Amino acid sequence: MSTSSSPRPLAVLVGVQLPGVSDTDHAADLAELGRLVHTLGYEVVATVSQRRERLAGGTVLGTGKLKELAHLTGGRGTVSSGAQERKSKARERWEAKAEEAEAEAAGEEAEVEEEDEELPVEELAAESDEEPATARPTVVVVDHELSPSQLSNLERATGAQVLDRTGVIVDIFHRHARSREAKMQVELARLNYLAPRMRESTGSRERQQGRGSGDSAVELDRRKIRDRLAELREGLASIQQDQENRRYARRDQLRVALVGYTNAGKSSLMRALTGSEVLVADQLFATLDTTVRALQPETRPRVLVSDTVGFIQKLPHDLVASFRSTLDEALEASLLLYVVDASDPTWEAQLEVTRSVLREIGAQSVPSRLLFNKADRLSPEAREALLQQHPEALVLSAHSPDDVAALRLTLIEFFDRSMVEAELVIPYSRQARIGEVYEHARVISEAFDETGRRLKVRALPAAMARLTRAFEA
Structure with a gap:
């Protein structure tokens, strides 16, 4: 472990590669966890990873890897203080056999674990004295959701603060x-x-005093x-x-919702399409509030564009539920733009996460277009490969005015195909309401006769029906 001059607190990432998870996906999960931890304000200095059939019930990791982790943080590597994890003898025998089987399957990695297990406590303590205390990681971040007992056991074994992936995401949301x-x-x-x-604290707060309270x-x-x-x-x-x-x-207005993985460039695209001063930052979950702005230059009828909260692997269900009203913006949109970071090697998995969350809220039936963003980071060959794989998709950069102009034209053409054409007669006695027509329809031509103003317009069917009823004689 190398020392760091960064003022950020130091952190260690912990991940368990379960059956069915490829090396590439496991590495991508840990890399994403590192970006989450960095967004939260920590500096990642080490990673501890292990292949297992399942998470260890008490401490997530096996005993060897647990001591390896504790060696980094200066902890004892055992759950020896506080309430000990209780196990039956049959459970202990089963876990011992499982550990042996995993050690044999892991090969050389298992040999390293065995060496770590044999390090005496004194040797670990001596090594911890060689480095200044400030150089040791003070935070352990686990790429899984931990139970309260697992969290407590890991904190006792490592002597560090322990966070799980859900806790990190919730804290980032809290800050942003x-x-x-x-x-x-x-x-x-x-x-x-x-x-x-x-957890119940010890000492004088064990029981509340006064008024006979036993709570x-x-x-x-x-x-x-x-x-x-x-x-x-x-x-x-x-x-x-x-x-x-x-x-x-806004039910009769044209609405486009930008949806996609966090940090895919939705806010940059929102700013480019609407000219709005929305926050653009190279960090995860920079945008939590839904912003609705009109497409610029404005069209008739107006097209509203909304920027929504980004998604991520293993997004906590409580957050999905809490942001349900925000996600309803996508559910009620006329068109969804699935924004994908084309430069990310795991974009396919990220796109599936977006689709999965939208299926969860029932938005899978909303018309959509696939949009590959950050094309300026792609080679010409990679760009061509994307178009061959997804010929219907748009490949662009939010920082290219020409690309943004082409996207704007694509949106206008999409809505134009959904419009119907009709003629409206606006009696001279109702000229004060002419603004309603220009707000919800595109006026192609106008003429005047003895009955009033005659307008040939194009609008969505629902808006056209409402305008027709409004100006019937």
Whole structure:
């Protein structure tokens, strides 16, 4: 492990490669976890990985790899303090056999583990004295969701703070939330995550004193969390009702929703298409709030573009549920643009994650187009290969004005194919309402006669039906 002069706290990544997970996918998962950890503010200095048939029930890793991890963090490598994990003798025998089988299958890696297991505690302690304490990682991040007992056991074995993938994502959402709704959504998911992981503290807080209360401190804390969750749900219901009213008012407008994996370039594309000053940052989950802006230069009828929260592998279900109202923007869109980072070697898996989440909310039937972004990072051969694989897709860069102009034209043509043409007669007594026509339809020609203004227009069928009813004699 190398030392680092970075002021960021140091972290170690931990991953278990389970059966059915390829080396490439496992490496991609750990690389993505590293980007998540970096976004959260830590510096990754080491990675501990192991192949196993399943996660070890108590500590995720086998005993050898656990000591290897503890050697990096300066921990003891055993769960020897606090409440010991309880196992039956049959369970112990089964785990011992499993460890032996894994050691034989792992070959040379297993031999390294055995050597680590044989290191005496004194030797580990002597080695920890050779490096300054500040050079040791203080955080262990596991690429799996941990149970409360696994988290506690790992903290005792490593002497470091332990986070799981879900906890990292929830914390990033917590830091990046800006609007009142996003903050409430994240707090809801965060409390649902933290509540089962609360542990009873020792000492004087073991029991609350006074008024004859027999409730433990953690029980009172959990009661406060339940009350806060109820308060948050009530507040979100009110906000979401306002959102539904706004979406209903936009029901006849043309709407494009940008959906895709986090950091695929949706916000850059949003800024290029609409000229809006949305946040653009090279970090995961920079955008949590849905932004709706009109396509620029404006068209008639207007085309609204919305930027949505990005997706990621193993996105916690509580976050999907909390952001359901935000994702409804995609559900009610006229067209979905699946934005994919074409320069990422795992783009196919990322696209499947996006499709999976949208299937979960019922948006798979919304018309869509596949858009490969960041084409400026591709070689001409790679770009051509993408088009051969997906001839219907758009390949572009959000930083290329020509590419953005071509995308804008593609959107206009898509909606134009859905429009119908009709003639409207606007009586002179209703000229004050002419703005409704220009807002929801494209005026092709106009003429005047004794009955009023005659307009030949193109609009979506629903909007055309409503305009026809509005100006009937």
